[in-house]
Amino acid sequence: MSGLRVEGLRVEYPGRPPVLAVDNASLTVAPGEIVALLGPSGCGKSSLLGAIVGIVEPAAGTVRWDGEDVTESPVHRRGFGLVFQDGQLFPHRTVARNIAFGLEMSGMARDARRERVEELLEVVGLTGYGERAVTELSGGQRQRVALARSLAPRPRLLALDEPLSSLDADLRARRAVEVREILAAAGTAAIMVTHDAREAEVMASRVLRMSAGVLQ
Template sequence: MNDSTLSDAPTGTAGTGLEVSGLRVTYPGKPPVEAVAGVDLGVAPGQIVGLLGPSGCGKSTLLSAIVGVVEPDAGTVAWDGVDVTRTPIHQRGFGLVFQDGQLFPHRTVAGNVGFGLDMAGVAREERDERISELLDVVGLAGYGAREITELSGGQRQRVAVARSLAPRPRLLLLDEPLSALDSELRGRLAADLGEILRRFSMTAVMVTHDPREAELVCDRVVRMRDGVLL
């Protein structure tokens, strides 16, 4: 899946941001499992919200329902007051960063960062400028021609963040983006990630189970347990 789509809506402080109301997601089984149980969540424009909780509490399912990977059984997802619950993923203008980055191993660093721009038909000069800008922002200036296989784990996650930011998403969702890294590197990259998101006035929701990571990256932290926000 493409990380995000180009959006004419600017990132930053315009509009009302993300509004999740009464969202429910149930997985079939005997008995069925209600992974998300009537969640209400608001994220103001330019705000970075951390979704903190133990494994299996419904954090990633909630994120998946917001981005459109999972269809909710009830409730709504709205952006700037417009209901996008049934809007296809590629039309929401939301970006997603996975735990393992899910980069394309056959593409260079620049090829990965520019993927969404290529899909949107962005002109080569504009594309190259955007890639160069983002690689500089994430601390990988000069890495464009490198192969993904040549990078460390931390560098790969920086590429994943740059790739998601490239199409200028109006909302960025991060699903435990640093959990695969060792604790020392995770702390350093968490501080950098917070700075990067604030530089772009990005509205974001980050799933994590690490309170310290949430503190370093996020403006506000909400806790989740057994499918509900506490």
């Protein structure tokens, strides 16, 4: 199968006995599909997401993309992007330089970087904002910059960990639609973590529920 295939993933944290966070999780995400992991705080959904992208080491199981086993691959070699809850933008960089960060690290030529940044500013609805300081932006605008930065290297999968949790209820509803449309426009497969059932239904094409470390 093309896309992401996770089989029998198990995550444990040190303790006596070890703390089981994810128990035998299996799932798939097809290219271009948006899948939500829905569940209450502490159910293991962020641990599962972390194991998929490579920031958490699984105790067992496999992570594959297009049939290739990437379970032991370091984060930067998986071709996956990650958007954290708070966006984690660089306050000393402009909007454009935040978006271009990963492209700079990869050694992309300046003209190509500029073209890619302009393309993404249009995708996220921030054309003309490139030279602004990120500290001048609203919370929703900063989240769109974080999305654009994660999409800049053209990841084959984008992982979003509670991407809208810092926003109030009214903004969350509007931003959920925006994020879904941005991902659809980019054609990027995505897997997102949320505890908000409405947000999951709006943003995702498929919702997987999780409880006590187990995918339902």
